[in-house]
Amino acid sequence: MAKKSLSKKLIASPYLVWAGIFIIVPLVIVVYYSFFDANGNFTLEYVSEMGKYKDVMLNSIWLGFIATVISLVLAYPLAYIMARSTANVQRTMMMLVMLPMWMNLLIRTYSMMILMQDTGIINSFLERIGLDSVHMINTQGAVVLGMVYNYIPYMILPLYSIMAKMDHNLIEAAEDLGANKVTVFKNIILPLSLPGIASGFTMVFVPSVSTFYISKKLGGNTFSLIGDVIEMQFKSANNYNLGASLSLVLMVLIIICMMVMNRFTGEDDDGGVLI
Amino acid sequence: MRTKMSPLSKLYVAFIMLLLYAPIVVMIFFSFNDSASTSVITGFSLRWYKSLLYDQATITALRNTLVLAVSSSLIATVMGTAAAVGIDAFRNKHIKKVTMGVTNIPMMNPEIVTGISMMLLFIICANMIGVTDALGFGTMLIAHVTFNLPYVILSVLPKLRQLDRFLPEAAMDLGCTPLQAFFKVILPSISTGIFSGLMMSFTLSLDDFVISYFTQGPSFETLPIRIFSMTKKRVTPDMYALSTLIFVAILFLLIMLNVSQVRGEKKMRNKLDKGVKR
Numbered sequence: 082m083a084k085k086s087l088s089k090k091l092i093a094s095p096y097l098v099w100a101g102i103f104i105i106v107p108l109v110i111v112v113y114y115s116f117f118d119a120n121g122n123f124t125l126e127y128v129s130e131m132g133k134y135k136d137v138m139l140n141s142i143w144l145g146f147i148a149t150v151i152s153l154v155l156a157y158p159l160a161y162i163m164a165r166s167t168a169n170v171q172r173t174m175m176m177l178v179m180l181p182m183w184m185n186l187l188i189r190t191y192s193m194m195i196l197m198q199d200t201g202i203i204n205s206f207l208e209r210i211g212l213d214s215v216h217m218i219n220t221q222g223a224v225v226l227g228m229v230y231n232y233i234p235y236m237i238l239p240l241y242s243i244m245a246k247m248d249h250n251l252i253e254a255a256e257d258l259g260a261n262k263v264t265v266f267k268n269i270i271l272p273l274s275l276p277g278i279a280s281g282f283t284m285v286f287v288p289s290v291s292t293f294y295i296s297k298k299l300g301g302n303t304f305s306l307i308g309d310v311i312e313m314q315f316k317s318a319n320n321y322n323l324g325a326s327l328s329l330v331l332m333v334l335i336i337i338c339m340m341v342m343n344r345f346t347g348e349d350d351d352g353g354v355l356i
Numbered sequence: 357m358r359t360k361m362s363p364l365s366k367l368y369v370a371f372i373m374l375l376l377y378a379p380i381v382v383m384i385f386f387s388f389n390d391s392a393s394t395s396v397i398t399g400f401s402l403r404w405y406k407s408l409l410y411d412q413a414t415i416t417a418l419r420n421t422l423v424l425a426v427s428s429s430l431i432a433t434v435m436g437t438a439a440a441v442g443i444d445a446f447r448n449k450h451i452k453k454v455t456m457g458v459t460n461i462p463m464m465n466p467e468i469v470t471g472i473s474m475m476l477l478f479i480i481c482a483n484m485i486g487v488t489d490a491l492g493f494g495t496m497l498i499a500h501v502t503f504n505l506p507y508v509i510l511s512v513l514p515k516l517r518q519l520d521r522f523l524p525e526a527a528m529d530l531g532c533t534p535l536q537a538f539f540k541v542i543l544p545s546i547s548t549g550i551f552s553g554l555m556m557s558f559t560l561s562l563d564d565f566v567i568s569y570f571t572q573g574p575s576f577e578t579l580p581i582r583i584f585s586m587t588k589k590r591v592t593p594d595m596y597a598l599s600t601l602i603f604v605a606i607l608f609l610l611i612m613l614n615v616s617q618v619r620g621e622k623k624m625r626n627k628l629d630k631g632v633k634r
Contacts, residue, residue: 097455111472290466
């Protein structure tokens with residue numbers, strides 16, 4: 082018996098070795114590059130150099146946060162409607178929500194650029210119905226819209242899956258006991274859906290904060306986000322140390338965000354797969 | 357309890373779908389436009405689909421993408437399933453927790469951080485052994501396997517947990533070798549988890565841009581990388597044509613999956629009904 086379970090455990094070893102080399106070691110290297118220069122001397126130069134990027138960092142967090150909140154506000158009613166419709170409608174809507182996710186992000190973002198150009202489709206439509214055209218492309222608003230558009234499925238799906246599991250009798254019971262719609266929402270639906278909100282929040286916030294393609298395409302070169310700066314250090318400026326220390330900050334930021342969110346989801350399961 | 361949608365709900369759903377699909381519709385529309393411009397509409401044409409057929413670089417990129425997706429998802433599925441079986445047998449809670457924590461890292465970390473951290477690893481290793489152009493298919497394969505593994509492990513583990521612990525033992529009492537017990541009892545009952553892990557890895561790998569971007573070399577170009585280098589300049593509509601084709605293929609695949617699911621459920625229900633009658 083003992084021998085059998087030992088051999089069972091052993092077949093995890095290729096993965097454990099793999100995870101050690103390709104998950105742990107790279108992260109150690111990132112930390113090393115943040116604090117040691119090319120000659121292997123300890124330095125805080127790169128960490129202090131980061132001060133220059135404080136505004137970029139704060140702006141990224143701010144835009145990512147707005148995009149996440151907008152996604153939540155838009156996705157919540159949809160998830161609720163989905164969860165309460167018939168099984169066939171649920172299945173179809175689920176498919177419709179997931180389908181854009183399988184399209185390449187680059188192509189989707191590029192199409193958005195076409196839509197939002199000064200001479201683009203939205204503006205020619207506005208002019209045709211006699212309104213003034215709106216300058217959208219190369220603004221922070223366009224970048225936020227791009228984030229919302231690209232990542233909103235990651236908000237809809239966890240919200241939907243938690244709401245589909247919700248016991249509807251609870252809502253009816255509350256209504257029978259005289260609660261109005263606002264009370265039902267505040268005291269029953271919202272608290273029960275908190276884990277979904279929390280996981281949707283991280284799933285939209287993390288890619289939004291760290292994006293570099295969306296901001297490049299929809300923001301033009303008018304401003305950059307933290308992802309743009311990191312990408313630049315590795316792809317053109319070749320300042321790996323600065324890039325690594327910025328990544329380290331990004332990682333710490335996201336760990337903090339996740340720890341906050343985990344308080345809402347409870348710590349019962351060791352991670353679930355969404356899709 | 358499950359109700360028909362109210363008109364207001366329908367309107368809301370339509371609004372969100374408009375938001376989700378407007379860019380895709382635009383792309384499909386311009387893939388059939390005769391002119392290369394995205395503001396002038398000159399007429400219906402299939403010329404971009406035709407020019408796609410003759411674009412050798414894109415065809416190669418498509419092939420590369422498929423090769424990478426198939427190989428990385430297969431490797432990740434085999435290694436990940438083995439890992440899940442092993443992790444499930446771990447009795448030490450702390451070791452299990454640490455392993456799961458490490459497994460979660462590639463899923464939780466921003467893609468750009470995963471990408472650059474692996475890029476640094478590859479560059480350091482290449483410097484140590486004195487290779488100059490280490491980045492290419494090999495490094496991309498390693499990166500893709502790494503980000504696919506957690507999805508496989510996390511879709512197989514729950515199935516293992518549902519498995520009756522005594523079943524494999526019963527099989528062995530009845531004369532199976534442990535290996536036979538694994539292939540005849542354990543494997544069939546976790547196969548749905550393995551399959552969904554495989555599918556997920558395949559699609560993730562097919563679509564990945566960020567991690568590929570940092571671990572890629574000039575010798576091996578995948579489709580997302582090619583699209584990226586094309587969107588640096590003006591994109592010609594053959595990219596829309598390509599995306600339209602991919603979109604249609606995915607739509608078809610999803611509908612097939614859905615239909616087979618519905619059929620499966622119906623079969624199940626029929627079986628249950630019969631069972632009740634009997």
